[in-house]
Amino acid sequence: MNTPALQPASSIDYADLGNRLKAYRIGASLQAEDVAEQLGVSRAVVYRMEKGEIVKIETLERLAQLLNTSLASLLGVEVEYYSNALGLFERMRQLEQTSDRILAHFEPISLLLTSDEYLTHLREMLLEASPKPQGKARHGEVEGMLTILAERRRFFEQRRMSIVSLIGMRELERFVLTGLVGRVDLPHDVRVQRVRAARNEVVRIADLMESEPLNVQIGLIDDAMPSSTFQLFSGNQRTVLAVSPFRLGELPNVRNGIATVTASPEAVRLYEDMIGRLWKSAYKGRTGAQRLRRLLERVDALTELS
Structure with missing residues (x-):
C-alpha cells in the first residue's frame, strides 16, 4: 500500500498575509467589491483571502499591482511600506x-493613552489640516481613520495590555502652547478652547503617572526624541516594529510620508536597545508627574504674559 507523500509545511503565514492584504486595501481606499471586480472574482473570495485562505502566487502578483505595493511587502518577507496613515493604522490595529506588550513613542503622546474627548478634537484637526480644495473629498478618509483609531482605543481599554510609552518633554511643551489645532489661523476663541483641550491631555498623563496603573508605564524624556515615531508590538511568537512619519498631535500629518512595518530581528533589536537607553534616563512615576505639572505652570505663566 502506497502512502501519499507528506506535503512540506508552508513558510508563509497566510493569516498574516490576509491581514496585510486588508491593510493595503483599506489604505488604497478600496472596498472588497472593487478588488473583486478587478480580479474577476466574487467579493466572498476577497474576504476569504483576507481571512487567511491560501492565495495563488499569480493572484498575489495582481493584488500587489492593484494595491500599489510589492509582492515582497504582501508576503512580509522584507519590509511593509505604507504611503498613507489609513493603511498603517489598520495594520497597527491588527498587530x-x-x-x-507595546513599547511606543508617538508624538506627542500615544493615542492609546488619550482621553475620550481626543478623537472628537482630532476629527476637527484633520479636517482643518486638509488642503482647502480637497477638504470635502478627504472627509470620508478622515472618518475611516477615526473608526480604526476608536476601535484601537476600545480594544486597549478592554484588554488592558501592557504599554510602555516614551514621551518627549519638548514635544509636550510645544503641544500645550499650540493646542489641538490643524492649522494656526483659527479664530481666537477656538484657539483658546483647543489649547485648554491640549492642557487637559497633559494633565491626564500626569494623573496616569501618579496613579501608576499596572498595565501603563510612562517615561518622560528631557532630550531630543527621534523625528519618526515608532511602536514595538510584542506577542508570544514575535515582535514587530512600526516606524511612522505620521503624527496626530498639533498640526497633524496623515498625508505625507512613508511608514514601515518589519519583524527584522536587527531592526527590532536596535529599537529595543534605544528604548532601553531612553527609559533608563526617563522621569517616571510621581517624579515625572511633578515635572509635568511644573511644565504646565510654566506654560500658563507664558500664556498670561502674552
Whole structure:
C-alpha cells in the first residue's frame, strides 16, 4: 500500500498575509467589491483571502499591482511600506490584537493613552489640516481613520495590555502652547478652547503617572526624541516594529510620508536597545508627574504674559 507523500509545511503565514492584504486595501481606499471586480472574482473570495485562505502566487502578483505595493511587502518577507496613515493604522490595529506588550513613542503622546474627548478634537484637526480644495473629498478618509483609531482605543481599554510609552518633554511643551489645532489661523476663541483641550491631555498623563496603573508605564524624556515615531508590538511568537512619519498631535500629518512595518530581528533589536537607553534616563512615576505639572505652570505663566 502506497502512502501519499507528506506535503512540506508552508513558510508563509497566510493569516498574516490576509491581514496585510486588508491593510493595503483599506489604505488604497478600496472596498472588497472593487478588488473583486478587478480580479474577476466574487467579493466572498476577497474576504476569504483576507481571512487567511491560501492565495495563488499569480493572484498575489495582481493584488500587489492593484494595491500599489510589492509582492515582497504582501508576503512580509522584507519590509511593509505604507504611503498613507489609513493603511498603517489598520495594520497597527491588527498587530495590537495579537500583542501582549507595546513599547511606543508617538508624538506627542500615544493615542492609546488619550482621553475620550481626543478623537472628537482630532476629527476637527484633520479636517482643518486638509488642503482647502480637497477638504470635502478627504472627509470620508478622515472618518475611516477615526473608526480604526476608536476601535484601537476600545480594544486597549478592554484588554488592558501592557504599554510602555516614551514621551518627549519638548514635544509636550510645544503641544500645550499650540493646542489641538490643524492649522494656526483659527479664530481666537477656538484657539483658546483647543489649547485648554491640549492642557487637559497633559494633565491626564500626569494623573496616569501618579496613579501608576499596572498595565501603563510612562517615561518622560528631557532630550531630543527621534523625528519618526515608532511602536514595538510584542506577542508570544514575535515582535514587530512600526516606524511612522505620521503624527496626530498639533498640526497633524496623515498625508505625507512613508511608514514601515518589519519583524527584522536587527531592526527590532536596535529599537529595543534605544528604548532601553531612553527609559533608563526617563522621569517616571510621581517624579515625572511633578515635572509635568511644573511644565504646565510654566506654560500658563507664558500664556498670561502674552
